[in-house]
Amino acid sequence: MQLTTPSPSPSSSNAVDVADVVYRYPSRQSAFLCDRWSLPKGQHTFLHGNSGSGKSTLLSLLSGIAQPQHGTITLNNTQLNTLTPKQQDSYRARHIGIVFQQFNLIPYLTVRQNVELASYFAKRSVDITDQLLVMLASLQLPEAILSKTVSQLSVGQQQRVAIMRALINSPQLLLIDEPTSALDANARDGFMQMLMSASQSFESTMIFVSHDPSLRQFFKHHLAVTDICRWGEEGLSC
Amino acid sequence: MLRTVAWQSLKSRKKTVVLTFLSLLVSITVLIAVEHIRFEAKRSFNRSISGTDLIVGAPSGELNLLLYSVFRLGSPTNNIQLSSYNMLKEHKSIAWTIPISLGDSHRGFRVMGTSSEYFTHYRFGEEDSLKFTHGQPFESLFDVVIGSEVAQSLGYSLGDSIVISHGIGSTSFKNHEHAPFAIRGILTPTGTPVDKTVHVSLAAIEAIHLPPSQLEQIVEQGRTDLLTPSTITAVLVGLENRFATFTLQRQLNNFKDDRLMAVLPGVAMTQLWQLMGNIENLLRVTAFLVLLSSLFGLSTMLIASMNERRLEIAVLRTLGASPAIIFQLIVYEAILIGGLAFGAACALVSVSLATLSDWLIQHYGLFLSANIFSLDVAILGVCVFVAIVLAALAPAIEAYKNALNTQLSPS
Numbered sequence: 001m002q003l004t005t006p007s008p009s010p011s012s013s014n015a016v017d018v019a020d021v022v023y024r025y026p027s028r029q030s031a032f033l034c035d036r037w038s039l040p041k042g043q044h045t046f047l048h049g050n051s052g053s054g055k056s057t058l059l060s061l062l063s064g065i066a067q068p069q070h071g072t073i074t075l076n077n078t079q080l081n082t083l084t085p086k087q088q089d090s091y092r093a094r095h096i097g098i099v100f101q102q103f104n105l106i107p108y109l110t111v112r113q114n115v116e117l118a119s120y121f122a123k124r125s126v127d128i129t130d131q132l133l134v135m136l137a138s139l140q141l142p143e144a145i146l147s148k149t150v151s152q153l154s155v156g157q158q159q160r161v162a163i164m165r166a167l168i169n170s171p172q173l174l175l176i177d178e179p180t181s182a183l184d185a186n187a188r189d190g191f192m193q194m195l196m197s198a199s200q201s202f203e204s205t206m207i208f209v210s211h212d213p214s215l216r217q218f219f220k221h222h223l224a225v226t227d228i229c230r231w232g233e234e235g236l237s238c
Numbered sequence: 239m240l241r242t243v244a245w246q247s248l249k250s251r252k253k254t255v256v257l258t259f260l261s262l263l264v265s266i267t268v269l270i271a272v273e274h275i276r277f278e279a280k281r282s283f284n285r286s287i288s289g290t291d292l293i294v295g296a297p298s299g300e301l302n303l304l305l306y307s308v309f310r311l312g313s314p315t316n317n318i319q320l321s322s323y324n325m326l327k328e329h330k331s332i333a334w335t336i337p338i339s340l341g342d343s344h345r346g347f348r349v350m351g352t353s354s355e356y357f358t359h360y361r362f363g364e365e366d367s368l369k370f371t372h373g374q375p376f377e378s379l380f381d382v383v384i385g386s387e388v389a390q391s392l393g394y395s396l397g398d399s400i401v402i403s404h405g406i407g408s409t410s411f412k413n414h415e416h417a418p419f420a421i422r423g424i425l426t427p428t429g430t431p432v433d434k435t436v437h438v439s440l441a442a443i444e445a446i447h448l449p450p451s452q453l454e455q456i457v458e459q460g461r462t463d464l465l466t467p468s469t470i471t472a473v474l475v476g477l478e479n480r481f482a483t484f485t486l487q488r489q490l491n492n493f494k495d496d497r498l499m500a501v502l503p504g505v506a507m508t509q510l511w512q513l514m515g516n517i518e519n520l521l522r523v524t525a526f527l528v529l530l531s532s533l534f535g536l537s538t539m540l541i542a543s544m545n546e547r548r549l550e551i552a553v554l555r556t557l558g559a560s561p562a563i564i565f566q567l568i569v570y571e572a573i574l575i576g577g578l579a580f581g582a583a584c585a586l587v588s589v590s591l592a593t594l595s596d597w598l599i600q601h602y603g604l605f606l607s608a609n610i611f612s613l614d615v616a617i618l619g620v621c622v623f624v625a626i627v628l629a630a631l632a633p634a635i636e637a638y639k640n641a642l643n644t645q646l647s648p649s
Contacts, residue, residue, distance in 0.1 A: 065555055086560050093558020106243070106550055108250030113242060120239040121558035165557075 014074075015041040015173055015205035016062065018228070021071035023061055032057050034071070034229035041076070041172075044199065044206040046216050049225035055209040058229055059175045062207070063096055064088035076172050093121035097166030097204065101178035104162035105150040112146040115165045122169040135164045138201070139194055156187045163195055167202055174199055174206040180215065192218045240563070244570040247550075251543060255575060258532075258539045262579035263586070265532040266622060269525040270587050270615060276518055277614050278606045283511065286430040287474075287503050289361030290336075291483050294318070294326065294490055295472035297499040301513075304506040307338055307472040310348040310431045314340055317469035322496040326473055331482045334359040336474040339443045339467060342402050342414075347388045349402050349436045351443030351470070357383075359476055362430045372396050373423030376439055379462055381422035387433035389424045396421055402436070402446055416450035417442075441465035475500075529622070533629035536572060540633030544640065551640050565638040572630030573623070580622055584610060 016039035024031040032054050039045060049055050060066035061073060064080050073080045076095065080088055092098075105114045112132070119128050136143055139160045150158060159179050166174060176195070180188040196218055199206050208219065216222050248255045287308050295303045296316035305311040327335050336359055339351030357368050357375045373396050376383055384394060394400070398421045404412040419438065427433055444465040445453055456464055477483060483502065490500040551564055559567075591598075592608035 063556065086562075089555075089558050089560040092556070098556040100553075100556070104553065106553055108246045109243065113246070117239060117243065117554075118557050 013040060014038045015043070015076055016207075017072075017074040018062075019072045019074075021061065021068045021073060021229075023057065023066060023068045030231045030233065031069075032061075032229060033232055034058070034061075037228040039205060039207070041205055042203055043221055044196070044219055045208065045221045045223055046219035047207055047209045047223050047225055048211060048213060048216070049209075050211060053225045054229050054231060055211075055225050056177060058225060059098075059177055059207070059209060062173070063098055063175055064092050089121075090123070093118070093123070094169060095172045097169070097171035097174045099159070099162045099166050099174075099176045099179050101181045105158055105165070107150045110147055110149050111153070111161050111164075114150060114161065115168050118165045118168050124169065128168060131168065132164070135167065135198070138198055139164055156183060156191065159183065159191055160194065163198060167198055167204070170202050171204055174204045176206065176208045178210050178212075180210070180212065188215075240567055240570060241574075244567055244574055247547075247567075248571055248574060254539050254543070258536050259575055259579055259582075261532040261535045262529075262576060263582050265525075265528040266579050266583035267586050268528050269618065269622070270583050270610060272521045272525040273614055273618050274587060274591075274610045274612075275606060276521065277612055280511065282429050284507065285363040286507075287362060289359075289365050289476060290474045290503050291477040291480060292475040292487060292490070292500045293472060293503055293506070294322075294475055294498055294500045297497055300499075300501045300506045301510055303472065303499060303501055304503065304510060306340060307474070308431065308503065310340070310350070310435060314471045316497075317471055318473070318498060319496045320466065320468055320470060322493070322498060323470055323473050325495075326475060329486075331478055331486055332475055333478045334476040336360060337440055337470045338472045338474065339440055340471045342404055342443065342446070344388075344400055344402050344436045345392060347385075347391075347434050347436050349438060349443075351438055351440045351467075353440060356437065360432075360474070362428050362432065366428070368428070368432065369426040370423050371426045373421070376422050376437070376442075378422075379439065379442055379445060379457070379465070380417060380419045381439070382419040382442075383423040383425060383437040384421055385425050385433035385435045385437075386427040388436055389421075394421055394424070396424065400436070402438070404447075414446040417446040417453060440467055440470065443467060529625065533625055536575060536626070537629045537632055540568060540572060540630060541636055544633060544636050547637070548640055551637060561638045564640070565634045568634040568637045569627060569630045572626050572633075576622065576626035580619060584615075 016037070018034045018037040020036070021034040022031050047055060047058070057066065061068055062075070064073075064083075067085075068081070071081075075091075078091060078095075080091070083091060105111075106117070109117070115132060116128065132146065133143065136145070141157065141160055141164075145153065145157065145161070150161070153161065162179070166176075179195070180191055183191055192215065208215070209225075293303055293307050295307060296314065296318050298315040302312055302315070306314050323335065323337050326332055334355060336356045337351075337353055340348065342349040354375050360368055362368075370383075371386065373383070382400060384400075388394065399418045400421065401418050402414050404414065419442070425432060441462055442465075444467045445456070448456070448465075456462070475486075477486065487500040487502065490498045554564060554567075555561075587610050588608050591606050591610070595606065595608060598606055
């Protein structure tokens, strides 16, 4: 296991720099605290932790969906808290790919429309058909799937489509949250191999969150959420 | 792309969306129909008479004079002397006069005694003159010219014989059987009370009220000049110069040799329409209340869907959709349902009017254009659009809040 070293200031070689972050849910007394943490560009990191340890909260903060009350989050030299909420949404659309554990796709849209939606919010005007065909081949999905609605797909197919959508804008950062929880062991291994292969070809930095330790084998870099963040009272250091 | 998402989202909730759509369709249809009928009724009302500067009759109130002389409604309380009519005919400020004599009917349709000047000078709508579909104006004593609705309702054609009844009820115990009339002309539809009128000459009105033997004698002797009435009901007057209208009105109201009252048709018609304003407003309010209830339904449907759409909103947020876009999406959906309901309601009203126009004319004498596109309906469309957007605000704000609170967790 390799623990990433704390870095004192945002560096241009880092994909993620977190400094003195405090985030408090309105309905919760304790705060989510992350003092300093950084992740080099292009690194694939396995982030593990028990339920409730703050994995999803960290991803919400990194994606700009949740705003910390204090501290800075810098992604590829862009400090998120200097951006307006609209700019943060735009940044997320262009530079971050996200895959959830269950609710990845919009069920009433076709596969193509789901993927195009990501391209639309990133304000890309290019035709993505060729890109889609290449991705379908690499994810071992048939072309006919493009016109199917999500509700017609198996769980495994849905997760592969979710990866396709997350990668369509060639994101600098991939945030993956428990994507294999609904898959059996064989499907899980196949899925992981495809994910690693696809993300390597896009040279994206990846943070893969899971509570399943068996998935560590696919990553060189491992990290426990509790190594970098914790729930506690504001003002106390990690 | 957002339109596609909104449309597909609605399609995925077919049952509730279709019911909401139907509810809106019914309410918007009622609203458009009420507005269109109101507009058409007002148009039809205002086009009943044009080009006439004064209506002169016995003093009985402006509205009463207007009602019986133009709309063939109510009863004249008194008549004016024929000499007064002759005075008007010869007045230097007056270009033309049309005498009117009322009091008889034919199977529920009013009979009006007049002169040939009626067919020359009477104007309706945009200064349109009367035209004949068949035949021509009356020439001989027992010729009659009927309005289009009379011909259509009673199935009359040229040459048919009709008998006039005394009084204005649809059933009369006294028919002027001794003086049957022959239909000489049938007028083209005008959408005015003219269509429901049976026109005869003033001499004919005088003739049918004579004892049969006396009438027979006059006819045999060819002395129709003796058939001159001593009184008539009213006179429609056209002036040489409209600037003289008020002066002449004052003169006639102060006329010493007969008791006369002169009214301006436009002023009297405005007064009459104002009387109907309350009914008009009541219809409008009812239609708006129906729409309001449907809009509540739309709002409820969208709010009810918010819980099941929490995850969908989370997905959109992670893709980069701002809370404002989520807000916009919900408003889009409402506008899509409302827009479709409005379009369908317009089509429904138009098709219904086109299909039922003959029946409406035949049974109710209503001339309603199937073309519903008027400024009033356009304004109504804008009001409905604004109302739909307002109805969508509560669910859109709810969605906006959901979007703000989105976390990358299903919990």
